[in-house]
Amino acid sequence: MTATTSAWHESAHRLAEEMAASGILRSPAWRDAVEAVPRHVFVPRFYVQQPDGQWTETSADDDGWFAAVYRNEPLVTELATTTKGNRVTVSSSTKPGLMVRMLEALDVQDGHRVLEVGTGTGYNAALLTHRLGADRVFSVDIGASLVDAARCRLDRLGLAPTLAVANGAEGLPAHAPFDRIIATCSLPSIPWAWAEQVREGGLVLVDLKPSTHAGNLVLLTRHADRFEGRFLPQWAGFMAMRNTDRAPEATGFVGEVNASRRSSTRLEPTPWSSLVPWFLAQTRFPGEVAFGYRGATSSGPEWAVFSTPDGSWSAVGMQADENGRRETRQGGPVPLWDAFDEIHATWDALGGPAWDRLGLTVTPDERHRIWLDEPEGSVGWDLLVQ
DSSP states (O other): OOOOHHHHHHHHHHHHHHHHHTTSOOOHHHHHHHHHSOHHHHOSEEEEEOTTSOEEEEETTSTTHHHHHTSSOOEEEEEEEOTTSOEEEEEEEOOHHHHHHHHHHTTOOTTOOEEEEOOTTSHHHHHHHHHHOGGGEEEEESOHHHHHHHHHHHHHTTOOOEEEEOOGGGOOGGGOOEEEEEEEEEESSOOHHHHTTEEEEEEEEEEEEEETTEEEEEEEEEOSSOEEEEEOSSOOOOOBOOSSSSOOOOOOOOSOSOOSEEEEESSOSSGGGSHHHHHHGGGTSSSOOEEEEEEEETTEEEEEEEEOTTSOEEEEESSOOTTSOEEEEEESSSOHHHHHHHHHHHHHHTTOOOGGGEEEEEOTTOOEEEEESSTTSSOEEEEOOO
């Protein structure tokens, strides 16, 4: 199918219908934006990783491109090459349903000034601009080529929000104050610079992730002396914010999976199998945790391996024995898996609380306090800020 005017209008309408039927798209203003902004303009090509690890490109000249663009799916749109020659993702077009869910949660009102951190393709900036007007939408990205391309796509549609090449953690102070900040990338901590650029009573929505899969979207209100709010009920994930305009280098455990500290566990060794306790465990870890696999068996990888910059590491067997237990091996200053096991036990004892029972308070001294049910409650954890 070619991207004719009638074709994309019909496809955008179907996409809006699908999101409305699922309860994601509720606001008439955001529905109007979804139906009025052509997503295909912002995704002229996308990439799919094959089972062998290679990437294939699909563009406007290929069958299936147009239909894929108007499905409720995320699409990888930019790749970069590391110093070791690996191709890694640096930008994507977020799943439309997730974009809309975040925009609905942000409670945008007429007249609001909104800063978006993570311009990417420019599609989300287009939705915001259609809703609020160009003079009230600001967007930053560390990728100069991404910003240039987004500006051209927006200009093609007659949209001209303020775009800037900048480190998103610093915000955009020259254009502050803002009523809302929305980040379409993940951050290991909440920058206090954002608090200084948001009006009191304003909202910030960001994917807080100190490590891979360890965190979720949190909606924070700017109070006079703090940020405070709750995590959204449904988990979501974004690519990590980059501090420089180059491909992120992979980090991970280097060495042999061999240590004197050996034990066993009943827990699954993959972070996404226990998302809430995995996040809470970050309060016990000495820095960002890298995750990967080691070894090979006939049924897949032998070990799931976790490591931190101080040299701490843990390896957990992928295959359980007849009693449902998996071997663990640990080395370095901090036994990472023991810390996770203890946090998981605490989480179980608390009744296995879901995301919507967790909240976060951030103060000017950069303290990040995670709390259960109420900010002043007796159960809480301090997140180590790097």
